[in-house]
Amino acid sequence: xxxxxRTARMDRVLxxxxxxxxxxxxxxxxxxxxxxxxxxDGGRDILRAxxxxxDPLLRRLYLAHAIDELHHGVLFRERGAxxxxxxxNGAASLFNGNPLPGGHGLxxxxxxxxxxxxxxxxxxVAEKAAAGRFAIYRDLVADDPATLAIFDEILxxxxxxxxxxxxxxxxxxxxxxxxxxxxxxxxRLWKRxxxxxxxxGAVMGAAGLTVLYFVLLPPFAWVAKRASxxxxxxxxxxSARTESPPTSQY
Amino acid sequence: MKILGISAHYHDSAxxxxxxxxxxxxVQQERLSRHKHDAGFPLEAIEWCLExxxxxxxxxxxxxxxxxxxxxxxxxxxxxxxxFPRSWRSFPHAIRNSLGEKAWVRGIIASYLGVPRxxxxxxxxHASHAAAAFLTAPTxxxxxxxxxxxxxxxxxxxxxxxRGAGGATSIVLDREIRFPHSLGMLYSTFTAYxxxxxxxxxxxxxxxxxxxxxxxxxxxxxxxxxxSDGGFALVPEYFEYHxxxxxxFSDAFVDLFGPARHPYDPIxxxxxxxxxxxxxxxxxxxxxxxxxxxxxxDLRRQTGLGDLCFGGGVALNGVANARLLAESGxxxxxxxPAPGDAGCAIGAALYAxxxxxxxxxxxxxxxxxxxxxxxxxxxxxxxxxxxxQVEALDDDVLLDRVAGDLAAGRVVGxxxxxxxxxxxALGHRSILAAPHAAAxxxxxxxxxxxxxxxxxxxxxxRAEDAERYFELPPGGLRLARFMSGVFPVRPEWRARLAAVTxxxxxxxxQALEAPMAPRLHALLGAYGERTGVPVLLNTSFNVAGxxxxxxxxxxxxxxxxxxxxxxxxxxxxVTKRAGTPPRxxxxxxx
Numbered sequence: 001x002x003x004x005x006r007t008a009r010m011d012r013v014l015x016x017x018x019x020x021x022x023x024x025x026x027x028x029x030x031x032x033x034x035x036x037x038x039x040x041d042g043g044r045d046i047l048r049a050x051x052x053x054x055d056p057l058l059r060r061l062y063l064a065h066a067i068d069e070l071h072h073g074v075l076f077r078e079r080g081a082x083x084x085x086x087x088x089n090g091a092a093s094l095f096n097g098n099p100l101p102g103g104h105g106l107x108x109x110x111x112x113x114x115x116x117x118x119x120x121x122x123x124x125v126a127e128k129a130a131a132g133r134f135a136i137y138r139d140l141v142a143d144d145p146a147t148l149a150i151f152d153e154i155l156x157x158x159x160x161x162x163x164x165x166x167x168x169x170x171x172x173x174x175x176x177x178x179x180x181x182x183x184x185x186x187x188r189l190w191k192r193x194x195x196x197x198x199x200x201g202a203v204m205g206a207a208g209l210t211v212l213y214f215v216l217l218p219p220f221a222w223v224a225k226r227a228s229x230x231x232x233x234x235x236x237x238x239s240a241r242t243e244s245p246p247t248s249q250y
Numbered sequence: 251m252k253i254l255g256i257s258a259h260y261h262d263s264a265x266x267x268x269x270x271x272x273x274x275x276x277v278q279q280e281r282l283s284r285h286k287h288d289a290g291f292p293l294e295a296i297e298w299c300l301e302x303x304x305x306x307x308x309x310x311x312x313x314x315x316x317x318x319x320x321x322x323x324x325x326x327x328x329x330x331x332x333x334f335p336r337s338w339r340s341f342p343h344a345i346r347n348s349l350g351e352k353a354w355v356r357g358i359i360a361s362y363l364g365v366p367r368x369x370x371x372x373x374x375x376h377a378s379h380a381a382a383a384f385l386t387a388p389t390x391x392x393x394x395x396x397x398x399x400x401x402x403x404x405x406x407x408x409x410x411x412x413r414g415a416g417g418a419t420s421i422v423l424d425r426e427i428r429f430p431h432s433l434g435m436l437y438s439t440f441t442a443y444x445x446x447x448x449x450x451x452x453x454x455x456x457x458x459x460x461x462x463x464x465x466x467x468x469x470x471x472x473x474x475x476x477x478s479d480g481g482f483a484l485v486p487e488y489f490e491y492h493x494x495x496x497x498x499f500s501d502a503f504v505d506l507f508g509p510a511r512h513p514y515d516p517i518x519x520x521x522x523x524x525x526x527x528x529x530x531x532x533x534x535x536x537x538x539x540x541x542x543x544x545x546x547x548d549l550r551r552q553t554g555l556g557d558l559c560f561g562g563g564v565a566l567n568g569v570a571n572a573r574l575l576a577e578s579g580x581x582x583x584x585x586x587p588a589p590g591d592a593g594c595a596i597g598a599a600l601y602a603x604x605x606x607x608x609x610x611x612x613x614x615x616x617x618x619x620x621x622x623x624x625x626x627x628x629x630x631x632x633x634x635x636x637x638x639q640v641e642a643l644d645d646d647v648l649l650d651r652v653a654g655d656l657a658a659g660r661v662v663g664x665x666x667x668x669x670x671x672x673x674x675a676l677g678h679r680s681i682l683a684a685p686h687a688a689a690x691x692x693x694x695x696x697x698x699x700x701x702x703x704x705x706x707x708x709x710x711x712r713a714e715d716a717e718r719y720f721e722l723p724p725g726g727l728r729l730a731r732f733m734s735g736v737f738p739v740r741p742e743w744r745a746r747l748a749a750v751t752x753x754x755x756x757x758x759x760q761a762l763e764a765p766m767a768p769r770l771h772a773l774l775g776a777y778g779e780r781t782g783v784p785v786l787l788n789t790s791f792n793v794a795g796x797x798x799x800x801x802x803x804x805x806x807x808x809x810x811x812x813x814x815x816x817x818x819x820x821x822x823x824v825t826k827r828a829g830t831p832p833r834x835x836x837x838x839x840x
Contacts (some may be wrong), residue, residue: 050807210342
């Protein structure tokens with residue numbers, strides 16, 4: 001049974017990258033605020049798990065877990081906002097006034113219809129990975145006692161989460177719980193591959209569309225701009241004769 | 251006929267089912283998926299509607315989508331072309347975004363639901379808004395005004411509608427303002443500038459406006475001009491929403507109004523920046539109201555009609571609605587409980603029924619309770635499992651107990667019957683509290699709703715008592731039916747209604763008639779007998795960032811993790827015990 005946060009080999013290899021991220025004030029703020037969103041989203045997902053599970057004990061534990069995650073979101077958000085105020089870093093330079101990237105904290109896992117055994121295995125693996133990574137982050141913010149204290153508190157919680165998920169997994173699936181954990185690890189890895197492939201696809205797609213934009217669009221753009229000059233501002237009549245038939249998407 | 255209406259893909263997806271001309275089920279996808287403003291294809295909402303009515307997709311005569319998706323794609327492409335080459339960054343995003351599910355709606359619906367493609371119909375976005383506003387309102391003949399961010403091309407339309415003597419219905423929209431000129435986008439741009447989420451934070455701008463003075467109206471009028479024909483036009487130099495995907499306001503906008511607020515900065519009204527942000531909110535609110543008012547007055551003159559039906563997201567602005575009612579010349583103003591895009595699901599289905607299929611007009615229920623019902627037994631079971639105190643009480647006893655709890659300053663989660671369709675809790679999924687002390691407002695904002703301290707709470711009052719406490723103009727009771735108007739609290743009652751009186755002395759009041767929510771009406775009576783003031787604070791049963799609760803178990807999980815003291819579903823009363831079960835994992839293991 002897992003009892004303490006252990007850092008993954010990959011994270012140990014990536015330690016210089018983590019160091020580069022955390023030593024800069026702006027990146028530190030961005031990271032904390034992004035964590036706030038992820039923890040909050042994760043909390044909501046676990047809350048959903050509490051609402052749909054038929055197991056009363058799990059409902060109670062999920063609820064406590066969700067409350068922890070939502071609390072972590074608040075801690076990260078408050079600290080990020082405080083550092084932002086202290087740094088005087090403006091909105092435009094960081095986020096352009098847009099909300100932070102969201103995404104559901106539990107790796108897009110579908111809570112509805114997910115069996116508790118799979119969810120617990122998934123949670124256990126995710127919490128273990130998070131605890132390992134947060135342990136690195138805690139070391140990297142040693143110069144910032146307030147942020148360090150937050151990581152300390154969250155790390156303690158993550159260890160509880162890691163342990164209860166494992167214990168409950170063993171309770172509800174005593175014969176297959178080890179296999180479930182391995183399946184969750186494999187699934188997590190596969191999702192990373194898919195995400196990487198999707199990201200690569202998106203980059204390639206964007207590059208292709210950008211080429212099309214500059215190669216194909218200029219004449220159409222010229223026509224569209226000329227047409228727009230003929231359009232007056234203010235009211236435009238709606239003609240009943242031009243109304244499309246009900247089956248038309250145009 | 252059985253017609254399913256769908257709105258999806260931008261924000262607040264929803265499904266609505268009408269059978270023989272009457273809505274029998276309508277629910278927003280977010281209430282079932284539990285993701286706020288869920289914009290995905292509303293499969294769960296559709297399944298619930300069909301199951302509720304005992305129908306299969308094969309039974310449907312038509313499925314109606316609330317807008318013409320290819321026309322929308324045309325607008326997006328055209329805007330990209332017009333902004334060439336500035337749009338090079340946003341173009342790939344816009345194309346990928348539009349050519350996913352959004353453009354191929356017919357195929358998506360056919361594949362999800364297995365209905366023949368010929369049964370899949372489309373309405374115009376603003377026609378759906380118009381139908382949602384007119385065909386759900388108790389009026390025979392009315393002028394129509396719709397305003398939102400943007401539909402296909404239109405952002406604001408006017409027209410008229412009539413229920414004919416023979417049961418025939420006509421809805422004619424005759425003029426429109428076209429994108430990028432948009433009152434909704436103007437307001438949303440200020441919402442983003444003030445650091446709030448677009449399509450979610452507009453309420454906050456309206457709430458913040460009361461703290462400011464409209465000293466920046468001249469600056470706002472630099473970004474929106476009135477045109478000689480009585481319309482308006484936004485000045486493109488100040489906006490980027492039509493050219494880029496990253497932000498909606500330009501550097502020129504920032505030069506005019508000052509630096510934007512960061513979403514994580516608190517609004518401190520003691521500082522210059524805080525006051526500037528409040529003044530910005532007050533100014534854009536004033537300009538929005540003035541513009542709408544001019545358009546409505548013009549519409550009143552042209553149509554000569556006494557009733558106005560107002561739909562679209564802008565109709566959620568209760569302050570503007572109250573001014574429209576008081577100053578536009580219309581005698582009655584009808585705003586549906588879901589005037590935004592979710593309501594288009596009902597609007598599209600009704601439009602198809604009355605206009606496409608020319609079915610006879612039917613009166614539709616004048617309430618928003620078309621969603622899933624709460625299961626009191628489920629609440630009792632879940633709460634008992636968790637070691638809470640659960641009681642099943644007769645209604646008289648329960649109402650008396652709850653009134654006593656409220657009078658003693660406790661906060662009550664209230665779930666009753668079918669859930670509301672639309673963004674407002676109108677008495678079936680509400681958090682209720684005593685309205686008398688400002689401390690209650692602060693407690694709710696801080697400990698329960700986790701939201702900004704400047705945001706006000708709404709009161710609910712029995713319709714027969716409303717005018718005693720609130721200054722309602724003629725027609726105000728109707729507007730207050732669905733909490734669609736903001737009206738002054740009578741000065742002599744402001745001190746005793748401090749938790750629901752905003753800083754400018756106003757309140758977004760709900761005037762409740764007994765047939766609409768009889769148990770809440772009776773609770774108001776019981777509370778009034780105890781305190782002498784039959785008014786309660788009524789806020790939506792959710793916490794910040796989450797949709798309003800739907801099932802009993804969702805109400806319970808919200809109750810357990812915030813400062814709500816008691817929870818009611820039907821006859822079941824759950825009281826939070828002192829030393830309630832642990833709230834965090836460390837306490838569980840302690």
